[in-house]
Amino acid sequence: MSLEDRPVVDRFSSGVISAWLERHALLLAALVTAGVLAVMLYLPIGVVFLEAVLDDGAPTLGHFADVLTDPFYFGALADVFAEPLAIGTHLGSLAGWLAAVSISLTLEYPIPGVDLPVPWIDLETPGVRKGLFGFTAYQAGLSTIASVALGLPAAYVLANYEFYGRRTLRSLTILPFVMPGIMVAVGFYAMFGRSGTLNSVLGVVGFGPFAFIETSPLAIVILAHAFYNAPLVARLTVAAWESVDERTVETARSLGANKRRAFRDVVAPQLTPAVLTGALLTFIFTFMTFPIVLALGGLQLATVEVWIYDRIQRLDYAEAATLAVLETMLSLGLTYAYLRYESAQAGFSQASSSPSTEALFPDLRTALSPRRLAILGYGLVALILFVGPLASLVVGGFTDGSGLTLGNYAFLLERQLEGASFQTLPLPAIRNSLLFGGATLLIAVPMGVVISVLTVRAGRSGAIVDTLAMVPLAVSGVVFGIGLLQGLVFGLSLPGGWRLRVTGAVAIVVAHAVAAYPFVTRNVSPLLANLDSAMVESARALGASRVRALLDVELPLVANGIVAGAAFAFAISIGEFSSTVILASGSESYTMPVAVERYLGRRSGPAIAMGTVLLLVTAASFVVIDRVGGRYEL
Known part of the structure; x- marks a missing residue:
């Protein structure tokens, strides 16, 4: 029976219900999102934090x-x-x-044929005791400086020069940021180890081998953090650079300012917010660093996060929870500072005349200019630091110490053909990673969009909502994974004899979605805040409801931000390791990063081969989503 054939009362009831749902759709979506966060985020964190304030059940x-x-x-x-x-x-x-x-x-390192070794400048503070928290902040500060120093030149090149593959390279700038830490550690071992690529190249000219990792583990850790975060700084700065109105620069030049003065007075102030944002995010991420330090530095360079993991391994939950609370308070304060700063920068309009780009190397004479030579020098550094570990990782999958071989991939194929249920098989790992990534998108993107709408419309109180929603940025994956395991996976008793449990693939997808949705929010919120309110008011004047105006006007205009957030969410899900390794305890729900870790404990060759597959899948998915998102750019 069609709607027209139904009784008038039924049609009236359906219309009333539809109208009510449309009027309250955003409220219902907000309640559902709040419920998901309460159960899947705050409850697991609360389970861990209770350990810090209870002693045999008594508050303390x-x-x-x-x-x-x-x-x-x-x-x-x-x-x-x-x-x-x-x-x-x-x-x-x-x-x-x-x-x-x-x-x-x-x-430090002696050079063959030279009497004096190479000096390294060091800051000695014999009277100062840093402590675990002090050392964590110290290495995070050094990592932030290195990330900014390496990210700004890349932003300059990508924003001002045109060359073949520029767009693809820009898409790949975020790839290191979403790579699993365990893979970064393996890549740096393959690059900087005694038998690594760098020592092999130096050996050709009579130098080495040098024990880079063994003698300077902190320097290697800082470089690994820069590998992670310098592309993030570059990506944020490129976006800010491209939003600079070229007409303001031309006006400054017409008033007598040279290029350097115009850059200092016009361009640099507009880049500063993006640079500071990238630096603050880098400090937060490196303050909570875990897998890189654990793999490259061990307990001798332990950060707070590594020590929490060690305490949990020793079943000292009270001390681990206390450290987790203190770490979260510090990181949450930094996250709040970042959100306030970002909010203060909101509302600036995009440039109507973007800076023009020029060919990077139009001819040989131009290529030999000091600026181009400096770019080539930076390219060499980037080749060693960014391409080197990734290339060494790929090459490592085809070598076994005696030459080229396909044995590592043959091992993975044999393992798959054997198909024993207790083994870690490559195809299920790839399948699970892709399925979990897709499921993460279905949860993280709507949640991120709803939170963005709420924070933009809430005005001043939106900062509080935004801060509470950004808790995943301030809580480590280790703490969150342990909370899920102790709480929802083991089960929580509810009144009336009910028991709440979330296990298996559902728990992993939820963990991935909670980790990923803040990146959707961070991509969508600034675009929503900068939309012209007159367009929404026009739609409302033509009879559109608030929800219809959101769906038909606002969201299509910020589609590029939604797609960019989706790319982040998918890539983060593909590479998530900290919580997944805790939750994927069975034989059916492991992912590619977990498979890499399990293979690494037995044979490094198959682990590197599996890591190469993970790298290719992550890179391909991110480039595809980023290219699709380009169709929606304003």
């Missing part, structure tokens, strides 16, 4: 007092926390520590 702050006053964790600040009122004593100690700081030269 003793765990915090023990950690805050322990010099191992807070170094010199432990005395301040132990005796906060002894201000004079602390100031005297600070003066002594500052007097003890000195810059010295430490001797």
Whole structure:
């Protein structure tokens, strides 16, 4: 029976229900999103954090007092926390520590045929005790400096020069950021290890081999962090550079400013917000670093995150939870600062006249100019740091120490053909990664869009909603995975004898979606905030409801941001390791990163081969989504 043939009362009821749903669609979506976050995000985090404030079931702050006053964790600040009122004593100690700081030269790698070894500048602070938190912030600061220093030249080249493959290279700039940390560590071992690619190249000219990783693990960790985050800094800065109105630069030049002065007074101030945003995000990410430090530095370079993992492995949940609470408070404060800063920068219109680009190497004479030579020098550094680990990873899959071979891939094929249920098979790992990535998109994209709409429309109170929604950026995957395992996977008792459990593939997809949706929000919110409200008002004046105006006017105009967020979400799901390795305990729900870790514990060759497959799948998916998103660019 068609709608016209139904009784008038039924048609009226259907119309009323449809109208009510349309009026309250956003509210219902917000309630569903809040419910998902409450159960799948805040509840698991709360399960872990309860360990920090309970002692045999009784509330206590003793765990915090023990950690805050322990010099191992807070170094010199432990005395301040132990005796906060002894201000004079602390100031005297600070003066002594500052007097003890000195810059010295430490001797590192000897060069064959040269009497003196190569000096490395080091900052000695013999009177200062950093503690675990201090060292974590120290390495995060160094990593941030390295990431910005390496990311800005890349942004300059991508924003100002045209060359073959520029768009594909720009699409791939985010690939290192979404790679699993375990793969970055394997790639750096393949590049900088004693038998790695760099030592092989240096051996051809009579140098080495050098023990880069063994003798300078902190430097390698910092470079690995720069590998991760410099492309993120570059991507943010390129977007800001392309939004600079070329007419303002031309106006400055017409008033007598040279190129350097015009850049300093016109372009640089507009790039500063993007650079600071990238630096702040880099500091947050490297402060919570886990797999890279664990693989390349071990406990001797342990960060807070690595130590939390070690405490959990030793079943010391109270201490691990206390450290997790303190780490989350610090990172959440930094995340809030980032959100406030981003909000302060919102509302600036996009340029109507973007900067023009020029050919990178139009002729030989131009190629020999100082600027082009500097770009070539940077290209060599980028080749070693960014392409080297990835290329070494790919080459490592086809070698076994004695030459080229297909044995590593043959091992994966044999493992798949054997098909034993207890084994980690390559095809199920690839299938699961793709399925989980697709399912993550179905959850993370709607959640991210709903949160974006709420934060943009909420005005000043939107900052609070945004901060609460961005908690996944401030909570580590290790803490979140443990919370899911102890809470929802093991099951929580509910009133009335009910028991809530989320297990298997569902738990993994939820973990991936929770980790990914903030990136959708971060891509969509600025675009929504910059839309002309007159277009929405025109649609409303023509009879469109608020939801219809959102679906028909606003979302199509920010489709490029939605697609970019989807690319992030899919790639993050493909590469997620920290929570997945905890949740994929069975033989059916493992993913490619988990397969790499399991193979790595037995044979490095198949692990590298599996990692190469993961790299190719991630790169291909990200480029495809990014290219599709280009069709929607405004």
